[in-house]
Amino acid sequence: MVNKNVGRKHPEPLVLGLSAPNIPVDPALLTRPGAFAWWYVDLVDEHGDGLVLIWSWGLPFLPGLAGAARRGAPVAPGDRPSMNVAVYQGGTPRFYLLQEIDPQDARWDPETDRWEFGQSRITLDRTPDGRHHLRVTLDCPVPGMPDRLQGTVEVIGHERIHEGDGHGDPRHAWTPLMTACPGSAKLRCGDWSADITGRAYHDRNSGVQPMHTLGIDRWWWGRIALPGRELIYYHLVPEDPGEDTQTLVVEVDSNGRTRLAESARVEILDTRRSIYSLSWTTRLRFWDPDGQEVRVRMTAGVDDSPFYQRLLIEGTCGGESGRGVAELVVPDAIDPDWMRWLVGMRVHHAGGDNSVWLPLFSGPREGRPGRVLGQLLGRPVAPAQP
Numbered sequence: 001m002v003n004k005n006v007g008r009k010h011p012e013p014l015v016l017g018l019s020a021p022n023i024p025v026d027p028a029l030l031t032r033p034g035a036f037a038w039w040y041v042d043l044v045d046e047h048g049d050g051l052v053l054i055w056s057w058g059l060p061f062l063p064g065l066a067g068a069a070r071r072g073a074p075v076a077p078g079d080r081p082s083m084n085v086a087v088y089q090g091g092t093p094r095f096y097l098l099q100e101i102d103p104q105d106a107r108w109d110p111e112t113d114r115w116e117f118g119q120s121r122i123t124l125d126r127t128p129d130g131r132h133h134l135r136v137t138l139d140c141p142v143p144g145m146p147d148r149l150q151g152t153v154e155v156i157g158h159e160r161i162h163e164g165d166g167h168g169d170p171r172h173a174w175t176p177l178m179t180a181c182p183g184s185a186k187l188r189c190g191d192w193s194a195d196i197t198g199r200a201y202h203d204r205n206s207g208v209q210p211m212h213t214l215g216i217d218r219w220w221w222g223r224i225a226l227p228g229r230e231l232i233y234y235h236l237v238p239e240d241p242g243e244d245t246q247t248l249v250v251e252v253d254s255n256g257r258t259r260l261a262e263s264a265r266v267e268i269l270d271t272r273r274s275i276y277s278l279s280w281t282t283r284l285r286f287w288d289p290d291g292q293e294v295r296v297r298m299t300a301g302v303d304d305s306p307f308y309q310r311l312l313i314e315g316t317c318g319g320e321s322g323r324g325v326a327e328l329v330v331p332d333a334i335d336p337d338w339m340r341w342l343v344g345m346r347v348h349h350a351g352g353d354n355s356v357w358l359p360l361f362s363g364p365r366e367g368r369p370g371r372v373l374g375q376l377l378g379r380p381v382a383p384a385q386p
Contacts, residue, residue, distance in 0.1 A: 013240060014216055018248070021176075029206060030057050031076050034213075035058060035077050035207060036056070036057065042325045044323040049089045050325065057082075058077025063340045067340065094194070097348065137151075156183075171208055172211075176203045180199070182199065215239050220235040220326065230251070239332070265287070275304065276304065276306040278307075281328065297314055299311075307336075308329055356376060359372045
């Protein structure tokens with residue numbers, strides 16, 4: 001086999017494509033150094049309040065993973081399981097937890113679609129009417145608090161119907177699984193609580209090599225919950241300036257039927273610089289499979305770093321409007337040496353050593369300074385009343 005990357009300044013760029021839901025993630029991926037696999041759910045209501053939940057092995061954004069790969073010592077994803085929960089209310093992050101789990105306490109049964117992360121459980125079942133029911137029962141310790149994060153996240157909908165061979169680029173599989181369907185979240189941690197009912201989106205990503213080696217300069221991704229259908233855009237800029245940008249626009253209806261826009265494109269209409277000098281998008285537009293223009297504006301920036309941004313968005317198309325979530329990722333900027341210790345302050349190692357400043361970035365937004373003080377004093381502190 002000829003290695004096409006020999007002598008290239010940039011890696012062979014990823015070919016952007018859809019993978020089919022009925023092609024499962026190979027469990028052997030968890031033992032392959034540098035690989036990754038994550039499952040993602042987001043939920044937004046009519047007011048723009050929402051939740052993002054990710055469970056993963058080898059999540060590329062964890063500190064130390066990309067750095068180890070660059071040093072020639074990539075880590076097997078099975079050694080770095082994690083769970084991430086973020087809740088947004090009123091356009092503001094109200095709860096955040098990024099928790100690494102001891103590998104012995106993380107399990108996955110791909111035959112029955114069952115996951116365990118510490119005391120949290122995730123199941124995917126089929127309902128009597130043929131839909132899929134994803135249920136997440138969360139039970140997580142929270143840094144600096146005597147209370148745990150507890151509650152449920154549920155999504156019920158039709159699995160996305162995929163046409164074609166469904167494999168896409170063998171190096172990275174992006175698989176929308178369920179969308180244009182109802183979801184709900186009921187969470188509590190001490191005096192803080194969230195009760196969100198709205199539209200849900202569920203996908204998975206997996207790769208056989210580190211994300212920063214896929215020839216991607218950056219990508220913009222977003223999904224908009226329009227009445228009766230979901231519109232998803234995915235716009236990829238390759239590292240090699242001689243390569244063309246790639247764009248997918250995907251429409252999924254409430255029965256799971258999928259359509260792709262031919263000659264899809266995304267136009268960035270306005271950008272600004274973040275505090276980390278990352279250029280982020282405030283407005284863009286694309287065209288749905290019927291050729292109708294879709295206008296997207298960012299309503300709130302809720303996560304920011306030199307390599308990743310998450311934004312809440314609103315989109316309009318043909319007189320319809322809907323809410324959603326968007327992301328910007330710059331893979332080669334992940335895990336810079338100068339920032340690894342800062343990112344580490346946001347990661348909770350359940351049962352392990354943690355930064356004393358971790359409560360300043362974790363758990364309910366209210367009461368974080370007090371919880372840091374509690375850590376310094378060696379005792380947990382309950383959250384302040386909002």
